[in-house]
Amino acid sequence: MKQIGQELLQKVITSRPLNSHKGDYGRLLLIGGTYPYGGAIIMAALAAVRSGAGLVTAATDRENIAALHSRLPEAMAFDLRETDRLFEQMARADVVLIGPGLAEGDFEKALLSKLLQEAGEDQVLIVDGGAISLFSQAALSFLKAQAIFTPHQKEWERLSGLPVAEQTEAANRAAVNAFPLGTILVQKKHGTAIYQSGSSESWQLTAGGPYQATGGMGDTLAGMIAAFAGQFKEQSLLDRVAAATLLHSVIADALSREAYVVLPTDISREIPRWMKLLCEEKTDFS
Numbered sequence: 001m002k003q004i005g006q007e008l009l010q011k012v013i014t015s016r017p018l019n020s021h022k023g024d025y026g027r028l029l030l031i032g033g034t035y036p037y038g039g040a041i042i043m044a045a046l047a048a049v050r051s052g053a054g055l056v057t058a059a060t061d062r063e064n065i066a067a068l069h070s071r072l073p074e075a076m077a078f079d080l081r082e083t084d085r086l087f088e089q090m091a092r093a094d095v096v097l098i099g100p101g102l103a104e105g106d107f108e109k110a111l112l113s114k115l116l117q118e119a120g121e122d123q124v125l126i127v128d129g130g131a132i133s134l135f136s137q138a139a140l141s142f143l144k145a146q147a148i149f150t151p152h153q154k155e156w157e158r159l160s161g162l163p164v165a166e167q168t169e170a171a172n173r174a175a176v177n178a179f180p181l182g183t184i185l186v187q188k189k190h191g192t193a194i195y196q197s198g199s200s201e202s203w204q205l206t207a208g209g210p211y212q213a214t215g216g217m218g219d220t221l222a223g224m225i226a227a228f229a230g231q232f233k234e235q236s237l238l239d240r241v242a243a244a245t246l247l248h249s250v251i252a253d254a255l256s257r258e259a260y261v262v263l264p265t266d267i268s269r270e271i272p273r274w275m276k277l278l279c280e281e282k283t284d285f286s
Contacts, residue, residue, distance in 0.1 A: 001204045004246045012235050012243035013278045025054030026230015029093040033060035033101040040101025040219040042068050043264050045075045047223030050271045095124045097226040099131030100219040109134050119145035124229045128222040143180050152188040208249035211256040220264035221248045
């Protein structure tokens with residue numbers, strides 16, 4: 001299993017051309033935050049915006065919108081149950097993230113099924129949180145978009161059928177290969193591992209620790225992955241995903257030097273500064 005290091009971050013995170021604009025850095029649609037999980041979509045949106053996404057729109061419960069706008073006026077938002085608007089926005093998106101704070105009811109299951117049918121081959125679809133459970137319950141298999149799954153070990157058990165004790169590198173790789181070619185898995189755990197369907201290689205983080213064991217950590221990671229997927233397109237999608245995943249834990253490591261617990265929103269606050277330092281090769285976390 002290969003380790004992901006600083007060289008990947010400096011390969012992926014590069015200076016922006018002077019003549020670029022927000023349309024060059026990804027049009028993201030984030031779907032989630034159904035009652036009572038409204039904070040999750042706010043944390044995902046916060047991470048996405050602070051990771052450099054050009055345009056971020058959140059589809060969530062109407063009751064969340066005022067809170068989201070008060071915390072993050074840079075993001076747009078609308079009621080998740082406005083289905084016409086939802087699929088209109090989805091058609092415009094480069095990256096669709098579904099799952100942060102998504103409840104597991106009949107409405108959400110039907111929504112995910114429809115979304116999977118509508119997602120196009122030129123889009124990136126990130127399946128996180130509640131959407132992973134719904135995906136596994138419904139045995140959904142029609143994936144046209146480039147898919148990224150971000151489960152923790154119990155979610156991966158439901159998705160793959162592998163009990164946690166049997167989630168070895170070889171077994172995980174075989175399970176990922178059952179998904180469409182190119183599907184990416186970010187298996188969240190101590191020593192988070194990344195796999196891609198069709199590849200014989202796998203990657204592992206050495207950064208990160210128990211100070212990240214806090215609600216919202218995965219939502220923040222999902223937002224970062226979405227933002228990186230929507231920009232830095234000169235690099236492979238796998239490299240972009242791996243870089244976002246590593247940066248998330250590297251920032252947590254740095255914050256943990258002065259904090260017993262690292263909050264997800266503290267990671268988001270630090271993202272732009274770290275990206276600037278890495279872009280200018282002014283930091284070394286080895």
